[in-house]
Amino acid sequence: MKLPEDVRQFLARRFRSKHREWLIGDSGDGQWPLEVTLGVPTEQAALRQVDGVRAWVSAWQGWQGVGSLSWCERRWKALGVQRLPEKLALRGPEDVALWIGESARWVRAQSRYQTITVRWPVLARQLPRYFDVLADYSDADFRRLAEMLGWINLNPKSNLYPRQIPIAGADSKWLDSRKGLISDLVATLQGDPTGERDFFRRCGLRAQPQLMRMRVLDPELRARLGGLGDISAPCEEVASVGIRPKNVFVVENLQTGLAFDDLPGAVVIMRLGYAVDVLGQLPWLQQAQCIYWGDIDTHGFAILNRARTYIPSLKTVLMDESTLMSHRDLWVEEKDQHSSTELPLLTNTEQKLYQSIKGNAWDQQVRLEQERIRWDVAWNAIQASIR
Incomplete structure (x- = not known):
């Protein structure tokens, strides 16, 4: 015997699984009206729970909701x-939405779906994937989205920076969180839904140059650059600098690189994170001894593994079990560990340490941030690494 609350829960599940189909208007096997049987008991079942049956009948006698009972x-x-309640019939999705408190979202999503598909019918099958966008965006955000799609569709090869697009309110913060959505819809508008996925190439826009931050640690090398020692420039410009360092340090965090003192024949590249693929664009780096120093956690080793794709001879410093154990008092918890169980480009020793951290061998999701290592210990190890 289904009480009104049982029906509401059933309809909520049905809405979650079917609302995208309903938005398209795909009613499948003639499911409307949607009939919900209320579970009329047999006489024997009723005799076993007389009070329950009375409460069930009373609940439906006092019910004043949407639908035909x-x-x-x-x-x-x-x-x-x-006289017993037998079934409830609902005329369409709007009845279901009203039953479960989703009426405003459904009406808004349906209205916006119609607005977009009248303008671009080709999006009719794809838009329901973004039901939450249609249902929950503010009017201003939805207007910006439609204007952005329209402008890119009319200017597919503008080669402008995104902030140059003449749409009010479409600033970097707004756009950054919607690149995937816009790329996906533009791809369909362009008739190429399985092609280019990069936002900038797909939309014909110009990406900001990727800047590399590098410090030149050798006075003689700095002299060749007119005394310039702290460089932040596009990668292709850094690739063409007229120096040939013997030692290149790659450190995960900015302040670590800023803390380096002068070292003969050395430079330090800072804060690339997972963007270490740019190291492969530096021809002068291939002839240098390269040393990576990152956090001792799963992502630190994952970045190292990725970097070795471009620099197979890459060595490490201060990323060993001894360093980890001697700084136990500075451990923190790594919130989200890297997903891989094994990283193929790590050495056997590095692989063992990585898997020990993954397996919580010493504590829960251990992490030692590189900045926390005592600087006297760190600097001695750095100097020793290039002797």
Whole structure:
């Protein structure tokens, strides 16, 4: 016997699984009206739970919700003639949405779906994937989205920076969180839904140059650059600098690189994170001894593994078990560990340490940030690494 709350829960599940189909208007096998049977009991079942049946009937007698409620009569020997709620019929998605408190979202999503598909019918099958966008965006955000799609569709090869697009409110913060959505919809508008996925290439826009931050640690090398020692420039410009360092340090965090003192024949590249693929664009780096120093955590080793794709001879410093254990008092918890169980470009020793951290061998998701290592210990190890 389904009470009104049981029906609401059933309809909520149905809405979650079917609302995208309903938005398209794909009613499948003629599911409307949607009939929900209320579970009329047999006489024997009713006799076992007389009070429950009375409460069930009373709940539906007092019900004043949406839909068409049908009743039936049962002539029972022991209980006489009983009028019982049999089924509830709902005319369409709007009835379901009203039942479960989703009416405003459904009406808004349906209205916006129609607005977009009238303008671009080709998006009709794809838009339901973004039901939450249609249902929950503010009017201003939805207007910006439609204007952005329209402008890119009319200017597919503008070669402008995104902030140059003449759409009010479409600033970097707004756009950064919507690149995937816009790329996906533009791809469909362009008739190439399985092609280029990069936002900038797909939309014909110009990406900001990727800047590399590098410090030149050798006075003689700095002299060749007119005394310039702290460089932040596009990667292709850094690739063409007129120096040939003997030692190149790559450190995960900015302040670590800023803390380096002068070292003969050395430079330090800072804060690349996972963007270490740019190291492969530096021809002068291939002839140098390269040393990576990152956090001792799963992502630190994952970055190292990725970097070795471009620099197979890459060595490490201060990323060993001894360093980790001697700074136990500075451990923190790594919130989200890297997903890989094994990183193929690590050495056996590095692989063992990585898997020990993954397996919580010493504590829960251990992490030692490189900046926390005592600087006297760190600097001695750095100097020793290039002797």
